Amino acid sequence: MIEVQGVTRTYGGFTAVDDVTFRCEPGRVTGFLGPNGAGKSTTMRIMVGLTAATKGTVTIDGLPFHQIPNPGRHVGVLLDASAQHGGRSGREVLTLGARMMGLPDSRVDEMLTLVSLTPSEAKRKIRNYSLGMKQRLGIAHALLGDPKVLILDEPANGLDPAGIRWMRGLLKSYADRGGTVLLSSHLLHEVEQVADEMILIGRGRIVAQGDRETLLRQAGPSQALVTSLDNPALAAALEADGVASEVAGTGLRVHASTETVGRAALAAGIVLTDLRSGGAGLEDLFLELTADTQREGNPA
Known part of the structure; x- marks a missing residue:
């Protein structure tokens, strides 16, 4: 120790x-x-x-x-x-x-x-x-x-x-x-x-x-990026569960965890082609907390 x-x-x-x-x-x-x-x-x-x-x-x-x-x-x-x-x-x-x-x-x-x-x-x-x-x-x-x-x-x-x-x-x-x-x-x-x-x-x-989970919670609330074979239907299923989403590229940005999105898609019978965390990650937290020490964007 x-x-x-x-x-x-x-x-x-x-x-x-x-x-x-x-x-x-x-x-x-x-x-x-x-x-x-x-x-x-x-x-x-x-x-x-x-x-x-x-x-x-x-x-x-x-x-x-x-x-x-x-x-x-x-x-x-x-x-x-x-x-x-x-x-x-x-x-x-x-x-x-x-x-x-x-x-x-x-x-x-x-x-x-x-x-x-x-x-x-x-x-x-x-x-x-x-x-x-x-x-x-x-x-x-x-x-x-x-x-x-x-x-x-x-x-x-x-x-x-x-x-x-x-x-x-x-x-x-x-x-x-x-x-x-x-x-x-x-x-x-x-x-x-x-x-x-x-x-x-x-x-x-x-x-x-x-640990990683503790730091990720500090980085901000959960978000997910998801693409499915029927994005409008997935958005509707999420909305019915009280979960907000918006279009992001070819998929959706969902204000919930990947687990929540996966469960909603399963219940609605919607096939997902991509699902990943879309919230602030450890790199974002790291850069935010050490921003005043970075050379980039901080003139001498």
């Missing part, structure tokens, strides 16, 4: 992180979302003792990071995939990590296989790695000590679509085994597919948090 309580970090007159409080539970993937410069990376650096908090505390399973014995066996960290010595090979990096943690060298081979780095790639110098290969090596290093907690900053950067899907499955299975995962990103769609809970941060402050 990760517990962040009232964490603030200031640099002179600038506040990078402002009274941030949240908790990451075991068995869950927590997405930490915000625009570039919102304070995500600073918060994560504070968690692992690389940056001191001006005030507030962070504990991992009840202890500050610097008090955790052999921390790599308890907390896996990936904050910057490019922060490895470019003159070392991937295998050398993992071997040094394994020996520092008191692990057998066989663990290195297990991790290289897990992240799909081939024997020839493992022998190459990191300066010759692509960003995606560096990310895979960084994930291997974070998982090396079989930790109970993972703290990952933008781990999908540089991965191709197959790599991103692989990473999602890896993190989900890790949480399903009882692990705690904190995953930061500025890409909402990427995190939405794997996170059980999401924390939105803007200008160093938490602006929203909760």
